[in-house]
Amino acid sequence: MARKPLVLGIDAGGTMTDTFVVDENGDFTVGKAATTPHDESVGFLESAADAMSYWDGDGRSLYPELEVALYSGTTMVNTLITRRGRKVGLITTKGFEDDVLMGRGMQSWTGYSYSDRIHAVTHVHPSALVDRRHVHGVTERVDVFGEAVIPLYEHEVEAAAEELLADGVEAIVVHFLYSYLNPEHEQRARAILAAAIARSRRGGDVPVYLGSDLRPVIRENSRLNAALIEAYAVAPVRTQLEKVERAVQSRGYRYPLQTVLAYGGLCNIRYPRLHETLISGPVGGVMGAKHLSALTGIDNIIVTDLGGTSFDIGTITAGYVPVEPEPVLARFKLNLPTIAMENIGAGAGSYVKVDPVTKKVQIGPESAGSTPGPVSFGKGGTTVTITDCDLVLGYLNPDYFLGGKQKLDKELALRALKEQVTEQIGVDVYAGAEAIVRMMEREARDAIRAVASARGLDTTQYTLFGYGGAGPLHLAGYTEGLDFGGVLTFHFAAAFSAFGCTTADYQHRYARSVHLGLPPGCDAPAKLAVAEAVSRVWSEMEEAARAEMANEIAVAREIRFTQLAMVRYGGQLSDLEAVSPAPRLRTAADVDRLIAAWEDLYSKINSRVARYEGAGYQIFELGLLASVEKVKPRIVRQPLGPAEPARAAHKGTRNMYWKGRWQPASLWEMEMLRPGNRIAGPAIVEHPATTLVVPDGKCVEVDEWNFFWLR
């Protein structure tokens, strides 16, 4: 049967590149290939070809038909980590030239494990993205009220520009204190730079970035990091993205390539703030879950993604995805709103090591990646990984990993496991392997608990989605003892993030700093003034969004807006983002309703003693989400069939080790299960790209969407 693929989503993770292809009937197929950091288009094409091979097609038949191709990758993170970005110049407020070396002290330990955060001798600053000699201070100062206390010394900007251009910098960042309140000095500096660049006959090839353009919010260090990352790492990403775009377009794809923003949503790869795509990968999963939420009516979800290198967790409450305003990425503190994801460095490829003194077993955070991979890949990996344990315990089929494309060597895994781990701690190799797997699952479980608790969620009201290549295998383990409304996985679990990317809408997020206050007991006119100010900013942001999106999206569709307000009690230093119940605030009562919505959320997260109505309220930032719908995969509801799966789906039995004993598990082919089917554990359900383990006492049921409920 000839298929017509419409949407192609690709997610290049740290280990594997996953593909999700959707056809016009909403059918889809998934593919996998090793990530190729040197040229991501290679992994992209291989992964896509792998996906198409399940439809008896190849890459060539894919591209001409496609309406959307989108890609989220790791180039930016890699560029940052390996420090292979552009030669950047920085013009900053005089007296702050050393910020690139001093950073914030916290950057010398943030992202470390609990132990290393305490063990201070290990602390090291990330190396600077800009050479200190390319930092020029210019005299100017704007104060906390936005007032220019010291005017910009324009002659100093001119001198700095000449020198930077003579030094051959490839991009220039202008970053002044409080520019988010008053951007005039930065803008003036840009004009001076533009003239200097023109004079230098380098034409327009030295882009200039302003802190106030890229991220107009408080905290200068985070604003500087965002601007530097944009200037430093975005060019290589664009190069990679353009390479991928050329690769697909040369194969017949007719449209621009899309990529994914850290706060969800798609943008064209020519988007002006591409640093916002820094951690796009894991975000795909949350978007996918959000899509399924709208489809199925499950609106409280905890998403969990267990891949090769990490375990990522996100949440959706009442259909709404929370955003982390100040994430740390590649060890830089940012104030880039990012879909709040927590992660721990534990995945199927995580290394398992035993401390020689304490005999403590340590899992991760380092992992094997796709090269050399686990010991059992036989590609030179020598350190035991979780995958090796999974193989030894009979969960993985040595001949059906990646559909048989990667043979697994059980003997190799067994030997390494004994030597490196179980003989060290003096336990039986199988008991030891299981203990390690359970330990990793427990860490994952604790991480889920921690997220639920930090966000104030009652897990019984939530459905857990488990995906990622290794998700279904460990799902029963890492959800054990957690009380969820339901536990769900998917036959496309291995490419769920890529799927998620294909479900996203075009979405941009805007933020603006304001200074609005509602002192305790303030009267209606005061509230009305706040209402007017808020509404005015929202209107302006909507205008800006319309203009920007019109430039990016060929087809004009209706833009949907969600208005946000970041509210805090008077004096607090953190705010919390509330969705406005109304698109505009017109009356004092509207203001009260917005505050009530915020206080509701605040009280869910903190205990009631934390409320402080007596301090009044402040709003220092307003936000806007602007989204435009696009073509999405269709997931079709089907009538439920019999509980008994088709005979052909049954592949035999295999012994698996569970809770200290070997037990025969029935073996099934996932692609051949149908809505209504029910399989009791112990069972193993195999898919070329993933494996679902159903322990004794549990069962899996396929629902009308063809989703798998682990009960």
Added chain:
Amino acid sequence: MEKAIQTTAEAAPERRGCGPEGRTLLAALRHDRELLEQTGHYHGISDLRLKAENYLHYESLHARLRSAVVNARETSKKISASPGVREVGESVVALYTPEGDSVVLSTGIMVHVHTLSRFIQWMIERDYESDPGIAHGDVFANNDPFVSDVHPPDLMNVTPIFHGRELIGWVGAVAHELEIGGVYGGANQTTTAERFGQGMIVSAEKVAANDVIRRDFFVRAEMNLRTPVYFVLDEKAMVSACIDVREKVLEAVEQYGLDYYKRAIREIIEEGRRAHLQRMKMLTVPGRYRSVAHAGHLFEGKVGASPLSRNCIVQVPLEMTIDRGGFMTIDYEGAGRKMWNPYNCPPAAMDGGFFVTLTQFIDFDGKVNDGCWFATRMICPPGSWCNPGDDMTATSSAWGSLMPGFGSLQRMISRSFLARGFREEVFLGQVNTPIIEGGGINQYGQRFGGQNLECSSEGSGARGIMDGIDCGYVGWNPESDMGNVEIWEMILPILYLGRRIWRDSPGAGKYRAGATYSTLLMIHKTPLYNIVSTIHSDKVFDNQGMCGGYPGPTAKFEYVSRDTDLAERIARREPLPHVEGDPRRPDISTRVGGDFRVVDGVFLERPLRSGDLFQFFYNTGGGYGDPIERDPEAVRRDLDNGIQSIEIAESVYRVAARFDAAAKRHAVDEQATRKLRAECREERGRRAVPTRQWMARQRERLLRHDLGREVKEMYNDVFGFSERWSREYREFWSLPDDFVFTV
């Protein structure tokens, strides 16, 4: 000093109590300590039964409890109004046994994990169980140093965890307040000579019932503080964290079972104790180690100083003994008498300093808790500055003595690591931390008080295999940070003209200390800002290098310029001061006209106002190894980054370097460098004399009483106070038995 239990209550009452097995908490605490005494094991636990039976189950409870405290701290930060808590992480949350021993703790100001422990035990010993009573939903607050605290800005809260009628534990949280009342706005109150000028003191009070904080407690805060919003929201944040952890613990008890929980938390502590001993055995060499550090303070003649406070040098001697079993004893014998200034340390402060050092150096992994506490002993001579035994003593700047004291301990532990071959663990971490504080009228026209806690991220001392941490370390909180200028300017009437690396600040060595920074402030939009500084060490070394490394900076000073012509210079677009420049002619004295002064030591001067300039310098520690062995390329890089000057590169590192204007980089002349270094070695050889000869000369100097006044006063103070130390000193220098200095 007794650190375990100070018997102040009557014999343990024999009534039924809310503690384990129906004991009163006091009886339970005594019982627990007896078990420790008799068996050598925490709670008498000789076998880690739960761990042995089901390692994973046991570990999972530990992980769950620890993530509860870590997450509660993160969540509570976002309630705070104070950049202390929100920006630079000045808080900690921990879980305790019914007897008040810590089981798990968050990161943050870990110095307070043991002060909370002491606070809980203080209440137990005074039978709070009967009066005022302890019930579910109660919260007890304290910032009284002599109940248990370092100094009054550290506000602590604890709440009991009840399972039915049995108290099964406590949760505690501490936040450092930026303003706690007192003589001037701020927290460390360097002008006070007694308890009474330190600000608002809450002495082990019940401040909440049924999870509701009493309104009158906030009324007190609002009436006694200049900027009460910090206190009120921090208090809410801490209590919120305590309640959060309590609920998580009760959920865990529900799941694991009460008996399991009660046994497990004690096994976790016993495991911590054993791991500590095991690590000590592995990482250190048994023996006796000695060190001394000093801190100097200049008060006399300053307009804001207390008339009771004199210029002085604090002697901080330290002896560390490690036995073959890994048991560590530290002894401050030789410390001088308690002082009429705020640099005294109450017992809890010493506990805290010890604990935060152990956790950073030995006990950072596995079961981090009070276990290590039971494998160590600390002796602080009664009546000395480190154990005043007098509740009226001022301790608001206790850190000024703690940091030299525990910096010495870090150095000695490092020596021991080195002796054992663990050079990569060598870390000359902490040094004194000068702080800017004060109050007046802020940029919003309101009266205010507060600290600028950017000091929480100075340079560290060097490491055994690499340079120290640049602008990123402070001893009391390994999660060090300085926060954003845009936040400090929001709460203080200041406009930064610069916050930059202080050139030549790091203690020199083959591996230098971390660079630190200086801050140049223009006082902004205020008619009155009474800036005060604290936690200095003036005129003497408060730290040392190791293996030939030099100490960090010694002379602490401020630059101030009043009635400046800044506005005129700005109008003419003239260059302004941003950094120190040439220390012999600092930029602040040449690039701006005004009444310029250098102030030595603490800043206790007339208040400042808009347009005045104030420049402040943070601290950093000592270097490791001989500076002339430093890789010339590292020196070159430091020159490029403005961390070092050419002058110091040549005179200290003996590296011949110049700035290559064309390449815009520094260049090293390798041949000239080799020559400089060879000459240096020769010169050292020429200068060297046999030790006996040198000692004889020094002895003559002592006999001539040829020392500074403050030095002689320091020694005389100890002569009349510590017999043991005086005897050793006089024996060492072969001085008469009754030798004292003539001042």
